[in-house]
Amino acid sequence: KAGVTQTPRYLIKTRGQQVTLSCSPISGHRSVSWYQQTPGQGLQFLFEYFSETQRNKGNFPGRFSGRQFSNSRSEMNVSTLELGDSALYLCASSLGQPTLTEAFFGQGTRLTVV
Amino acid sequence: AQTVTQSQPEMSVQEAETVTLSCTYDTSESDYYLFWYKQPPSRQMILVIRQEAYKQQNATENRFSVNFQKAAKSFSLKISDSQLGDAAMYFCAPRGGASGSARQLTFGSGTQLTVLP
Numbered sequence: 001k002a003g004v005t006q007t008p009r010y011l012i013k014t015r016g017q018q019v020t021l022s023c024s025p026i027s028g029h030r031s032v033s034w035y036q037q038t039p040g041q042g043l044q045f046l047f048e049y050f051s052e053t054q055r056n057k058g059n060f061p062g063r064f065s066g067r068q069f070s071n072s073r074s075e076m077n078v079s080t081l082e083l084g085d086s087a088l089y090l091c092a093s094s095l096g097q098p099t100l101t102e103a104f105f106g107q108g109t110r111l112t113v114v
Numbered sequence: 115a116q117t118v119t120q121s122q123p124e125m126s127v128q129e130a131e132t133v134t135l136s137c138t139y140d141t142s143e144s145d146y147y148l149f150w151y152k153q154p155p156s157r158q159m160i161l162v163i164r165q166e167a168y169k170q171q172n173a174t175e176n177r178f179s180v181n182f183q184k185a186a187k188s189f190s191l192k193i194s195d196s197q198l199g200d201a202a203m204y205f206c207a208p209r210g211g212a213s214g215s216a217r218q219l220t221f222g223s224g225t226q227l228t229v230l231p
């Protein structure tokens with residue numbers, strides 16, 4: 001079974017631009033969560049999607065958004081990039097129902113904002 | 115809300131020896147799970163072990179085991195017969211149950227484990 005796939009692996013953007021990151025979960029998994037990892041703040045939860053609906057949201061500004069498609073693939077978008085958005089963005093997939101199960105992570109997308 | 119404290123930023127262990135990583139947490143959830151993840155230099159987050167809070171028996175996965183003290187909200191990870199490949203950053207992470215609001219993983223600050231040959 002294929003694991004969680006995140007694309008692209010690396011990205012360099014200029015301040016003010018927007019960016020879209022993609023995550024394909026493990027086949028059969030319906031929940032996708034996104035996390036931001038930085039040296040200063042550690043790992044922080046961005047949002048979770050389940051069956052195309054945002055089920056949970058972390059404490060991030062509205063510039064951070066996401067969506068999930070009918071095949072459970074998810075995208076996250078960051079608009080008006082700031083230098084502080086430079087981070088490793090991790091996507092995790094899990095079954096999501098009926099009981100909570102462990103989450104499996106992709107290799108991440110390293111975003112650098114210059 | 116959930117909080118996690120990993121009080122050991124760095125630890126080292128001799129190859130083949132045993133090491134214990136500490137974690138304390140706080141949660142208002144009655145139904146929750148606890149996980150240990152490792153993140154090697156590749157940055158891939160890898161699940162090490164999980165514990166359901168309603169289970170009294172400590173989880174074991176090969177050389178990895180936990181000491182779960184629910185009343186004390188403590189969840190330590192023991193690595194036996196340490197191997198060079200165990201070197202990584204280790205994160206403790208509680209996760210609320212399906213019926214609660216805190217379904218996301220809440221990560222601690224991590225413990226960087228070095229394995230000495």
